[in-house]
Ligand code: B12
């Protein structure tokens with residue numbers, strides 16, 4: 001069967017396409033199906049997308065969605081289905097946690113809840129053989145009832161390597177996942193909601209063996225260029241024993257520069273040293289708030305500011321670049337908390353190469369989404385509003401939208417100052433203006 005995945009771009013600067021379809025494509029191709037990707041760039045009109053899909057002549061259309069992609073996807077699918085009868089199946093975080101919203105929209109025939117490889121194979125097999133598509137675990141048919149869930153795929157080593165042509169990678173800069181799931185309880189996080197989804201079946205958290213990870217990377221190296229590895233795992237540094245052994249084998253056999261995401265609680269000075277020796281060049285840490293109260297009591301992240309500073313210092317001393325991420329406008333936060341976040345960010349500038357700052361958006365399924373719904377913080381038309389990290393959609397009792405906007409601007413100015421300082425005062429006024437403009441661009445697209 002011929003399956004076409006549509007990637008719904010919502011910004012120009014995201015280099016890679018969604019990861020889920022690359023796994024599903026590999027899984028389906030192993031079983032003889034044809035899978036391709038059509039990337040709906042930000043400038044493509046619904047009519048152009050519909051025409052491209054028609055030209056590809058698929059038997060089934062797949063679409064992977066985060067909440068950010070939802071509104072544009074809804075428009076595109078509606079246009080595509082006005083033009084063709086080919087069924088559409090949506091999967092990913094947004095359809096998993098807002099399935100009825102997706103299934104009630106014109107053109108969506110199926111939603112896949114949770115992991116998609118095996119359900120998608122069953123759906124494709126049923127469609128191909130003309131069998132009914134009802135009763136497939138994880139696949140919710142429009143007009144039908146919520147399906148049962150099958151247990152997550154085990155062991156991950158048996159999963160084929162991602163189909164890299166589906167990712168739009170270039171120049172040997174590759175994306176890798178070594179695990180699925182994150183054991184931490186952050187209340188704003190959509191990724192961890194898979195743990196709850198799968199609570200009744202089996203543990204969602206699984207990790208590949210070192211051999212499997214190395215084999216994939218060595219295969220990429222044999223077939224082309226391997227210049228840089230981006231580990232996408234939510235928290236690469238969980239299970240220190242796994243990480244230590246990884247550093248040993250990766251350092252010996254590859255030592256290609258790589259980056260990863262970590263939490264300050266999961267690392268210590270010696271582990272950071274081992275990561276540096278293996279080739280780690282960049283770590284992104286979530287700081288999120290400068291207020292311990294907000295982090296501990298609202299976000300369920302208990303690390304102290306002292307711990308954060310210590311880990312940033314160790315990382316910098318090991319020669320690894322650090323990026324810090326912050327959040328503004330969390331329910332329960334006050335202006336004084338925002339000031340503490342800004343103060344901590346200013347202090348951490350000494351160690352952090354760069355930072356990201358995001359206005360809180362309540363993702364469906366998360367603890368904080370449910371809290372916002374119960375407390376009436378969400379506007380009545382929230383389903384029709386774009387999910388962005390620039391301005392708050394919430395009506396919060398302790399914080400005005402203006403406060404959040406003011407601090408957002410202060411973060412933008414801090415980042416601009418930092419870029420200018422790093423670029424050096426020796427640059428011309430015109431060059432400095434260009435840097436200011438690009439920083440502004442990043443700040444207004446996040
Ligand atoms: C890599 C990544 C990216 C990449 C690629 C995006 C992607 N969706 O893969 C890039 C850099 C583009 C990106 C960007 C953003 N991201 Co991001 N990203 C991730 C990250 C860290 C890992 C994704 C991953 O590796 N998944 C591994 C695969 C195996 O899992 P999966 O994606 O869930 O796919 C499986 C199933 O969902 C299902 N499935 C998925 N698609 C489909 C489609 C079909 C047809 C079927 C049947 C099944 C199916 O099958 C897959 C295989 O089992 C996740 C965190 C996470 N763990 O999910 C955040 C995450 C997806 N990102 C998030 C966010 C918020 C963003 C941004 C808005 C960031 C920003 N501040 O601007 C943008 C928006 C994305 C966009 N395109 O518009 C949120 C999404 C929350 C939500 N409910 O929407 C997440 C969950 C982070 C979080 N902690 O909350 N991101």
Ligand code: SF4
Nearest residue numbers: 182184186189192234
């Ligand atoms: S550590 Fe990251 S991925 Fe894990 S629950 Fe917290 S925010 Fe989500």
